[in-house]
Amino acid sequence: MADRTSSLPPSPPSPPRPGTAPARSWWGWGALDQALPDAECASLAALVPGAAESALPVPSIASLDLPPVRVSAPAALAHLVSSAPADRAAHTYGKAFRDVVRALYGDMAAAPDLVARPREERDVVDLLGWAAGAAVAVVPYGAGSSVVGGVEYRAGEHSGVLSLDLSGLDRVLEIDRVSRAARIQAGVLGPDLEAQLRPHGLTLRHFPQSFAFSTLGGWLATRAGGHYATLHTHIDDLVESLRVVTPSGVSQSLRVPGSGAGPSPDRLFLGSEGTLGIITEAWMRLQDRPAHKASASVVFERFPAAVDAVRAIAQSGLHPANCRLLDPGEAALSGVAAGGGSVLVLGVESAHGPVEGRLAELVALAREHGGSSVEEASGDGDSAAGTWRSAFLRMPYLRDGLARMSVISETFETACTWDRFPALYEAVHRDVGAAVRKVTGASGLVNCRFTHVYPDGPAPYFTVIAPGRRGAEVAMWDEIKAAAMEVLAEQGATVTHHHAVGRDHRPGYDRQRPEPFALALRAAKQALDPAGILNPGVLFDAATA
Known part of the structure; x- marks a missing residue:
């Protein structure tokens, strides 16, 4: 038995991983060597009328004005903790548009005092014990890719802030x-x-x-x-x-x-x-692990027909691995359709047997709803699915390049039932589009794609691109985002399908969450974290704990 x-064979604890390891960007998304150079930033921004003429410089760690360190860890924990500027800067924000812009401007007001890298669970226990006694807020940190303010301390009433980096627990x-x-x-x-x-x-x-x-x-x-x-x-x-x-x-x-x-x-x-x-x-x-893969793309002249096709697929029980619907704007932006149509990207996979028959059933459903121009490929291939995947993974780097040119380039996502989607889609384009015009003075782009689909509804993901004013980019996006959150609430859609609540979605979450459940959450917080040190301000106000 x-x-x-x-x-698995035992191995020594993983060594601490520097928060600014050479391969990672401290200020923006992902790998440092994948960031766009200045010339490419300018070339990309030339596609957005009203963009700035030059790229914001990326500040050096040495140039940052970090707030003074207010606390120190006890000697028994000192080997787990760093107050190095590079560590503090890299753990200040997540990777949302507003985070990237503030980092580019050198705004480090929210920097943690200390960064801890536990090497085993006992270290986590000891660090929490010290923090609770010293009234030090503890902000858990995995890899810092939050786009909703999930790793940024904003509460203000603690004696210090500890960013708890779990990257050493990696086996x-x-x-x-x-x-x-x-x-x-x-x-x-x-x-x-x-x-x-x-x-x-x-x-x-x-x-x-x-x-x-x-x-x-x-x-x-x-x-x-x-x-x-x-x-x-x-x-x-x-x-x-x-x-x-x-x-x-x-x-x-x-x-x-x-x-x-x-x-x-x-x-x-x-x-x-x-x-x-x-x-x-x-x-x-x-x-x-899957051994059999196949994909196809289907073009629709009418977006409502494409939505109907996706609903039929979601309710068919065929369970495609990939079922991404891109509206005309998103399809053009991703480079998978230049003719103004909507594109449905389908993918199937299996570890046990061929999948071509299941793909054929999915394609047939799409054709029954007006789909045409089908392109199929075995494996990942060079199909539209492969083109979309490449664009999907590259998009955060392009977002950072646009941010350096003071272009607002950001997203918001949600989920709703199928019967509510047409009104939601119309309201987003009408009301968020109006907010973009009011805030930026330009029409900008408001695109949509489905990231996930269920028998009872889709998860729409909206992209907004518009010129910003240098120095005002964060405030401009916040105003547009507030309009988007209002639309979601009015249309009965969730404040987030998969990006989490963090601090940025708190207003919408407060409206969506039933009050009796809020009472239960606060009681759980009081029981589990009586000193109120754990990620204060996420899910509910720190003071209410």
Whole structure:
């Protein structure tokens, strides 16, 4: 029976990873060597009338005016903690447009006092114990790819701020090949996780856009959505059990395939964004690695017909891995259609057998609703699906390049039922479009794509691009975003489908969340974090705890 569950060979704790490792950008998205050079920023911005004529310079770490460090860790924890400017700067913000712009202007007012990198769970326990006694706020940090203010301290009443970087907890500890599951530390990055699973022929099959720059713990804490558009769309579906460190003790849920034993303890912590506890480990459900793949793209002259086709597909039970609908503006922006049509990108995969028959069924459904110009490819290929994927992964770097040219380039996402989508789509273009014109003086672009689809509704993802005024970019986007949040509330759509609440979505979340549930959350916060140190201001005001 010993081979049913295998503990992987022990290895020494991972060394601390510098917050500004050479491959990572401290101010913008992803890999430093992928950032656009000045000339490419200017060339890209030339496509946006009214953009600035030159790129904002990227400030050096040495030039930043960081606030003084207010606290110091006790000697027993000093080896885990850094106050180096590079670490503090890299842990100040996430990677939203407003974060990137503030970093470019050298605004480091929100910088943490200290950055801690625990090497094992005991370190997390000790750090929380010290922080609770010293009234130091603790902001959990996976890889810093939050786009909703999830890693930025804004509360103001604590004696100091500690950014708790979990990247040292980065190993797959145990694999149960029979049950097809693994016990995994929360700080592991997506590529490292898959690399450790690959020799066993397994995969978590969770690939958000931030895959290379986000961690398992971050996915769990934010209820992240993956690349796959149907069936198991969120990380929630892949969780067997969680281990969470709170100031009041360690919570370890029972590892079972399902349970009806009262409210789920895992559901309490999934999506809690580090305000109730620090996720350190999880048993995750795995899958065999796919060996068969196929994709197709379908063009529609009319966007409403394409929406009807996607609804039919979502309700068919065929469960495509990819089912991305791009409206005409988004299709043109992604380079998959130049003729003004909408494009549906379909993909299917399997670890066990050919998938061409299932793809043919999906394509037939699309054709029944007016789709044409079908392009099919085996594997990833050079199809429209491959073109879209490349554009999808490159887009954050382009966003950063536009930000350097003072161009507002940002997104917001939601989900609604199928019956509400037509009115939502119209309202976003009408009201958010009006806000863009009012704020920027230009019509700009407001595009839409579906990132995920369900039998009862889609998850629309909207992109806004418009010229900004140098020095006012953040305020301009905040005004546009406020208009977008108002539209979502009026149309009965969620404030976020997969980007989490953080601090930026708090106004919308406060309206969406039932008040009795808010009371329960505050009570849980008081019980688990009586000193109110964990990620204050996320989900509810720190003072209400």
